[in-house]
């Protein structure tokens with residue numbers, strides 16, 4: 108079967124290989140069969156291995172849902188009674204975590220920083236010192252809305268100095284930018300299969316500290332479907348997800364994990380980086396400006412300012428590229444008009460070169476001045 112190849116430059120779902128797509132075509136199976144459980148057991152171990160966790164200390168727990176389910180699960184499940192959460196918030200995905208706290212009525216401090224700045228470690232330490240009831244600190248590794256890389260190792264060291272638990276949203280770095288869960292001071296990280304793993308949507312997972320999960324059995328149960336301990340316990344005792352798993356998506360994820368290890372952590376990361384650099388080269392050549400200082404960018408997402416040109420119309424440029432097989436994506440910053448080009452997925456620098464040919468054609472067709480102009 109020939110499947111048309113599309114180049115997705117949006118921040119996930121990512122371009123997948125045909126072998127991952129085809130891995131979904133399997134004989135019908137009831138996921139309560141031993142055959143399926145043994146596949147999930149292997150997958151749980153592999154997901155820990157990707158972040159170099161020791162299998163005794165760390166485990167993984169799978170959920171059926173998009174990546175946001177992980178944020179929901181971690182925050183509602185890992186907060187003891189009478190304690191507080193600290194959200195280190197410099198972007199859209201940490202803001203989402205703050206909303207999760209609001210929806211569950213969890214006591215929390217929303218420690219906000221500008222979206223184009225790194226969080227200030229001194230302010231984080233002050234918050235921890237002044238609020239000894241903070242039991243959980245959450246932040247985002249690569250803020251996908253802007254592409255800024257947060258200093259999780261330094262934040263994590265502070266969190267642990269004050270004996271709190273550190274949950275990190277690594278959805279847009281996991282299986283791309285190398286992570287070492289222990290050295291990076293992470294207690295819980297998370298992702299969905301459609302991003303770094305380059306598999307299908309609908310499967311998400313949390314990798315984290317087994318002892319902390321066990322301890323959380325005594326914490327208030329705030330959700331029926333999204334409780335970390337309940338799902339962990341069900342996996343440990345039966346080998347299965349508590350409720351129906353996304354069967355075909357799991358077959359695709361198994362294939363994607365095989366391809367991940369075949370490509371290799373470092374080779375894959377270098378490929379993403381070379382795509383990222385190719386995106387910068389293309390943008391520089393056309394005069395576009397990005398939002399985040401280059402040295403702070405995580406190497407996966409470029410957030411680009413709209414040019415000051417009366418003819419600029421993102422929708423039109425998007426549609427022109429989309430009709431030719433390339434998907435670009437709007438930004439996620441409320442204060443500035445931006446779009447994003449991302450280096451996720453099974454793509455290469457050749458794809459980026461082809462993209463910029465089309466992108467430049469679009470700019471010319473709609474009479475946008477090249478190099479593009481900014482008023483400041």
Ligand SMILES: *Cc1c(COP(=O)(O)O)cnc(C)c1O
Pocket residue numbers: 118119173174175176200247249250251276277278279299
């Ligand atoms: C993609 C992503 C998520 C999950 O978003 P969904 O809309 O649920 O797919 C969460 N956090 C980060 C940092 C992400 O990039």
